[in-house]
Structure formats: C-alpha cells, structure tokens
Amino acid sequence: xxxxxxxxxxxxxxxxxxxxxxxxxxxxxxxxxxxxxxxxxxxxxxxxxxxxxxxxxxxxxxxxxxxxxxxxxxxxxxxxxxxxxxxxxxxxxxxxxxxxxxxxxxxxxxxxxxxxxxxxxxxxxxxxxxxxxxxxxxxxxxxxxxxxxxxxxxxxxxxxxxxxxxxxxxxxxxxxxxxxxxxxxxxxxxxxxxxxxxxxxxxxxxxxxxxxxxxxxxxxxxxxxxxxxxxxxxxxxxxxxxxxxxxxxxxxxxxxxxxxx
Amino acid sequence: xxxxxxxxxxxxxxxxxxxxxxxxxxxxxxxxxxxxxxxxxxxxxxxxxxxxxxxxxxxxxxxxxxxxxxxxxxxxxxxxxxxxxxxxxxxxxxxxxxxxxxxxxxxxxxxxxxxxxxxxxxxxxxxxxxxxxxxxxxxxxxxxxxxxxxxxxxxxxxxxxxxxxxxxxxxxxxxxxxxxxxxxxxxxxxxxxxxxxxxxxxxxxxxxxxxxxxxxxxxxxxxxxxxxxxxxxxxxxxxxxxxxxxxxxxxxxxxxxxxxxxxxxxxxxxxxxxxxxxxxxxxxxxxxxxxxxxxxxxxxxxxxxxxxxxxxxxxxxxxxxxxxxxxxxxxxxxxxxxxxxxxx
Numbered sequence: 001x002x003x004x005x006x007x008x009x010x011x012x013x014x015x016x017x018x019x020x021x022x023x024x025x026x027x028x029x030x031x032x033x034x035x036x037x038x039x040x041x042x043x044x045x046x047x048x049x050x051x052x053x054x055x056x057x058x059x060x061x062x063x064x065x066x067x068x069x070x071x072x073x074x075x076x077x078x079x080x081x082x083x084x085x086x087x088x089x090x091x092x093x094x095x096x097x098x099x100x101x102x103x104x105x106x107x108x109x110x111x112x113x114x115x116x117x118x119x120x121x122x123x124x125x126x127x128x129x130x131x132x133x134x135x136x137x138x139x140x141x142x143x144x145x146x147x148x149x150x151x152x153x154x155x156x157x158x159x160x161x162x163x164x165x166x167x168x169x170x171x172x173x174x175x176x177x178x179x180x181x182x183x184x185x186x187x188x189x190x191x192x193x194x195x196x197x198x199x200x201x202x203x204x205x206x207x208x209x210x211x212x213x214x215x216x217x218x219x220x221x222x223x224x225x226x227x228x229x230x231x232x233x234x235x236x237x238x239x240x241x242x243x244x245x246x247x248x249x250x251x252x253x254x255x256x257x258x259x260x261x
Numbered sequence: 262x263x264x265x266x267x268x269x270x271x272x273x274x275x276x277x278x279x280x281x282x283x284x285x286x287x288x289x290x291x292x293x294x295x296x297x298x299x300x301x302x303x304x305x306x307x308x309x310x311x312x313x314x315x316x317x318x319x320x321x322x323x324x325x326x327x328x329x330x331x332x333x334x335x336x337x338x339x340x341x342x343x344x345x346x347x348x349x350x351x352x353x354x355x356x357x358x359x360x361x362x363x364x365x366x367x368x369x370x371x372x373x374x375x376x377x378x379x380x381x382x383x384x385x386x387x388x389x390x391x392x393x394x395x396x397x398x399x400x401x402x403x404x405x406x407x408x409x410x411x412x413x414x415x416x417x418x419x420x421x422x423x424x425x426x427x428x429x430x431x432x433x434x435x436x437x438x439x440x441x442x443x444x445x446x447x448x449x450x451x452x453x454x455x456x457x458x459x460x461x462x463x464x465x466x467x468x469x470x471x472x473x474x475x476x477x478x479x480x481x482x483x484x485x486x487x488x489x490x491x492x493x494x495x496x497x498x499x500x501x502x503x504x505x506x507x508x509x510x511x512x513x514x515x516x517x518x519x520x521x522x523x524x525x526x527x528x529x530x531x532x533x534x535x536x537x538x539x540x541x542x543x544x545x546x547x548x549x550x551x552x553x554x555x556x557x558x559x560x561x562x563x564x565x566x567x568x569x570x571x572x573x574x575x576x577x578x579x580x581x582x583x584x585x586x587x588x589x590x591x592x593x594x595x596x597x598x599x600x601x602x603x604x605x
Binding site: 151153154156157158159160161162163164167171172175176178 | 345
C-alpha cells in the first residue's frame with residue numbers, strides 16, 4: 001500500500017503537481033485570456049473532437065475485427081491478430097511519416113482520393129485518420145478476452161427462444177460486452193487526445209484549422225512562454241480526467257448490472 | 262407432438278457421430294437418450310432442436326418436415342447443460358426473453374408478459390428470485406430458471422441436454438423427481454440426454470440406449486434393465502459380471518472347463534457371459550457352476566460386496582445378501598440364478 005502510493009506519487013502525482021504550480025505564476029485574468037484565445041479554443045476543439053470521433057469509429061470497426069478474430073477460423077488469422085498490435089509498437093513518428101506519404105496528393109491512397117476531390121494529408125481529416133490508426137488496438141485488446149469468454153451457447157439459447165440474429169446481437173451480445181466496449185472506447189479516446197508524434201506529420205498544423213493542443217503546447221514552449229504552455233496542459237488534463245472519470249463511472253454502473261461469478 | 266427421426270447420419274470429419282439413427286417419440290412421452298460420451302446422443306438432440314444439421318436423413322414433427330425450419334421457427338424449448346442464462350439480465354428478464362422477442366404482431370402486452378413470467382416462476386417454485394441475477398443463484402436454481410425460460414415460449418417439444426450434469430449428487434436426485442412431476446403436470450413431449458443410467462431409468466418413460474452413433478436398444482426402463490438386447494446394453498446398464506467364454510454345440514466353456522450352464526440357441530464361437538452381481542448365488546464349494554476363494558469383503562450397506570478369485574483365473578465382484586457373512590479366504594461355490602450369453 002505504502003509502496004504503491006509512493007510510486008504513484010513519484011511517477012504521476014508530483015509531475016502533475018508541478019504542472020499546476022507553474023500555472024499559479026499566472027493571474028486568473030491571464031489564465032483566462034490564454035484559454036479563451038481563439039487559437040487555444042480551436043486547438044482544444046480539434047484535439048478532443050477528432051479524438052472522440054476517432055474513438056467512436058474504432059469502437060465500431062474494432063468490434064467487427066474482434067468478432068472475426070474470435071469467432072472465425074481463417075488462414076492468416078494469427079498473423080492478423082499480431083498485426084493489430086503494430087500501432088502499439090511502431091514509433092509514432094514512423095507511423096506519421098508512413099501515413100503522410102500514403103495520403104499525400106501523390107501517395108498510393110492520396111492520389112485516387114485527390115481525384116475524387118478529397119484531400120486527406122495536411123487537413124483535419126488526416127488527423128482523424130492518424131488517430132484511428134493509433135487507437136484501434138486498444139478497442140481490440142480490451143474486447144477480445146471478454147468475447148472469448150462469452151459462451152456461444154447463449155446465442156443458441158436466444159435463437160431457440162425465437163430471437164432473430166439481430167435481436168440476439170442487440171439484446172444479448174452487446175449488453176454482455178458493454179463494460180469492455182466502454183473501456184476500449186475510453187482508452188482509444190485517451191490515446192488519441194494525447195497523440196503527438198504521428199499527428200503532427202500528417203496534420204499540416206495550420207493554426208485554428210489543423211493544429212492539435214499538444215502541438216500548441218510545444219510551440220509555446222519553444223517560444224519560452226512556459227506559463228502559457230502549462231495553462232493549456234492543465235486544461236487538457238482537467239478535461240481528459242473528467243471524461244475518463246465519467247466513462248469509468250459508466251463502466252462501473254454497467255459492470256454492477258452483471259455481477260461477477 | 263410426435264417426433265420422427267429416420268436414418269439420420271452426421272459426420273464430423275471421418276468420425277460418424279450419428280450412423281443411421283431411427284427413432285419415434287410419441288406425444289407426451291418423456292424419453293431419455295442414454296449412452297457414454299461420444300455416443301452421439303447430444304448430436305441427435307441438437308439436430309432435433311435445429312442447432313445442428315444432419316448430413317442425411319429426416320426429422321419430422323407431427324409428420325411435418327422439421328429440417329426445412331431453423332431453430333428459431335421450430336418452437337422447441339432447449340435446456341443446456343451449463344444453463345446458458347443471460348447473465349446481464351435478471352431472472353425475470355431471462356424468463357421473459359422468449360416473449361419479448363416475438364414478432365410485434367403476436368407479441369403479448371407488458372401486463373400479460375408479467376403474468377406469464379410470474380406463472381412460470383411459480384411453476385419452478387422460484388418466484389422469490391425474480392429480481393436476482395443468474396450469478397447470484399445456485400446451480401440447481403439456475404437450471405430451473407433455464408427450464409422456465411424454455412417453457413415461456415410454450416414449446417411444442419422440450420429438449421434437455423444433460424440437464425443435471427453440472428450439479429452435485431444430492432441436488433441431482435431432487436431435480437430428477439421434480440422433473441418427472443413437472444412433466445406429469447405440463448405433459449409436453451420431452452427428450453433428455455444423460456450418461457447417468459440411474460437418472461435415465463428413474464425419470465424416463467422410455468429409454469434409448471446409444472453407442473457409437475447407433476441405437477442399441479429402445480425400451481421401458483424395465484426392458485433395458487431386465488432384457489438387454491445387446492452385450493453393450495447389458496454391460497452399460499446395471500452392474501454386471503462379464504466373463505469371456507467359448508460356446509460349442511450348446512456347451513459353455515470358461516478356459517478349458519465346461520460350465521454347468523444351458524446355452525440353447527446360442528451360436529458357437531467366442532462369446533460373453535453376463536450375470537448381474539446380485540444374481541450370483543453363493544453356496545458351498547462344489548455346489549455351483551463356478552468355484553473360487555473370497556479375496557475381499559466390503560460389508561456395509563444393504564448387501565455385502567465380495568471380490569472372488571475364480572479358480573479359472575478371473576476375478577469377479579458379487580453382491581450377496583447379508584444373512585450369511587462371508588470371510589476372506591473362504592472357498593465358495595457360485596451359481597448364476599440368471600444369465601445372458603451374447604456372441605462376442
């Protein structure tokens with residue numbers, strides 16, 4: 001207990017406290033001015049908005065991938081299973097460069113999309129795609145073990161009681177996976193909000209349009225405006241904490257409805 | 262509802278789970294499918310339910326082709342060995358599930374659903390558990406809820422796959438009696454699978470004994486116990502002494518020694534002699550067909566169980582009445598009161 005707390009303090013709490021102390025150098029008026037500036041607000045909107053959208057896409061696509069990996073036996077299944085972890089392991093800058101060259105106007109995917117009039121690289125759409133890329137393993141890896149534990153017999157039971165395939169999915173399978181899905185969503189979201197390396201390569205980093213909050217912090221740091229940087233960091237921290245906490249509560253509520261054996 | 266199964270074949274790879282099975286179940290019967298694991302009994306049950314499909318053969322309900330319908334349309338109640346309850350739903354919602362997923366046109370209104378679920382929970386005597394979750398129930402309670410859930414859709418047929426297999430011995434015995442009286446009350450055509458002969462003989466009206474994908478015998482519990490049709494049935498049901506013998510021209514030999522046993526109508530060749538343990542009568546040395554020495558006696562319970570080493574080399578276990586206590590080392594003569602000889 002003591003060890004846990006000391007470790008947690010050294011690793012997490014003390015740096016965070018430093019962050020808050022630094023912002024105290026600012027008067028409330030200055031703090032407010034930094035936060036309410038158009039550039040800060042837009043950066044926060046881009047970061048949180050796109051991260052949430054990417055997490056939602058990952059939730060849906062991740063569930064489909066999990067389903068295929070758990071329920072079907074196909075050649076190369078183990079390979080695909082391993083590939084899911086690539087975004088975990090790949091240095092984010094490498095991912096960013098790869099995605100950028102892929103989606104650039106002359107890239108393999110960028111060229112056909114450009115022909116359709118869709119521009120991905122150096123736009124918010126690029127950020128969105130990078131965030132999907134780095135978030136997908138979180139959903140897959142949290143939902144996979146729970147689906148593996150789900151007895152296929154309950155689907156047969158639902159079928160023999162007259163439920164259609166759709167009713168079985170909505171009424172039986174999804175509720176059983178609920179807590180795991182929420183955890184996966186929260187983790188993918190948290191990762192996408194904090195993502196820096198892969199995003200800055202593909203984003204274009206146009207202020208107010210495709211500039212993410214972590215990048216704005218770095219910019220402020222390079223301008224030696226440390227208090228500005230910490231102020232943005234603090235607000236990101238607070239918003240992230242509130243969101244994760246809310247998801248946690250939601251998850252606990254969902255779990256309580258399914259008492260563990 | 263009558264169920265008729267004709268020449269059913271189902272293979273898993275090269276393994277024949279069902280190898281030409283014919284069966285007819287009459288309306289209102291309670292039939293047990295009994296056999297060792299791998300005998301195909303569960304496969305047969307799952308095919309009747311529509312959870313599995315045969316490679317060839319026919320299944321019909323009241324003369325109507327059932328294979329044309331999926332599990333969903335067959336209106337069959339199925340009870341799984343491991344209950345398969347929905348763990349995120351209360352007991353009440355589990356039982357109500359089948360009523361709630363009905364097509365809108367025939368779905369009952371909320372108050373009729375509530376009344377029906379209440380009625381079913383009363384039937385399985387667990388109405389006080391309506392608001393609990395499955396994980397808060399004991400195994401026996403879970404299985405009764407699974408049964409209530411299956412009955413909610415007013416199934417034409419009730420199928421139970423090893424319904425008491427995951428329960429401890431005492432609960433099993435209680436639930437057996439309870440299932441029999443429940444069947445008497447609702448009288449729906451039912452088939453249950455078991456590998457426990459006592460369960461099959463005690464609960465069912467008729468027992469179907471299966472082995473290696475084939476039906477060995479169909480009959481009343483009394484038939485399969487008293488008049489086993491094959492060597493497998495004699496060995497599987499009840500406790501039997503099994504001795505390898507040779508039959509030649511009506512004479513039975515164990516090793517080289519002819520036995521004083523009649524064998525009219527038994528084909529010559531290698532055969533198996535079956536005697537129920539309690540049908541082997543103990544007498545003075547020289548009085549019976551067999552001679553031996555008592556090796557071990559377990560004398561508690563209603564009978565004494567003795568291990569006897571026959572002088573022909575085999576060792577057998579017999580059940581003798583307790584009026585005359587046997588002692589270790591004692592020489593005895595043994596004479597089978599009843600026996601059966603099957604060609605090996």
